[in-house]
Amino acid sequence: MALIDYLLGQNKKNSAKQAKDRLQILLAHERSQAKAPVYLAKMRDEILAVIAKYVDIDDENLQISIDEDNGFEVLELNLILPESRKH
Amino acid sequence: MALIDYLLGQNKKNSAKQAKDRLQILLAHERSQAKAPVYLAKMRDEILAVIAKYVDIDDENLQISIDEDNGFEVLELNLILPESRKH
Numbered sequence A, B: 001m002a003l004i005d006y007l008l009g010q011n012k013k014n015s016a017k018q019a020k021d022r023l024q025i026l027l028a029h030e031r032s033q034a035k036a037p038v039y040l041a042k043m044r045d046e047i048l049a050v051i052a053k054y055v056d057i058d059d060e061n062l063q064i065s066i067d068e069d070n071g072f073e074v075l076e077l078n079l080i081l082p083e084s085r086k087h
Helices: A002-012 A038-054 B002-012 B038-054
Strands: A021-030 A062-069 A072-081 B021-030 B062-069 B072-081
Touching: A021 A038, A038 A072, A038 B038, B021 B038, B038 B072
Parallel strands: none
Antiparallel strands: A021 A072, A021 B021, A062 A072, B021 B072, B062 B072
């Protein structure tokens, strides 16, 4: 399955010892609409706030990218998850 | 980019008229660990609660699957997003 291969493929680039739980979020917005619905930005921010409650987010474990392709703007968030929640 | 192609590919299966904003969440847990960290389930449930605040979730707009591959259990959630938030 392409999506899982991609997700796990990112993992294979590291050594087996570095295998980690991961969270990936993609938010795709069709650009032909005048603008993204306001609720999308609010929902995204609230999702990130939930994640930040449990996980220390820093440059080492988080990658964010925004791509445009085929009429869509895609926000991609990749987070390496720790074995225990933050204190 | 494989991931975006996959996401948009799902869209291409529908007619152009049905192009919709989408949210996709993947949570990959390495199965070699004794069990998934407790916080992962809590975080997942809170993320779903945030989404449910904004979007009516039903069988028509939500697909959830759990796959196992290469030592990982991957929860995949695909949601078609409405143009406006629920009332």
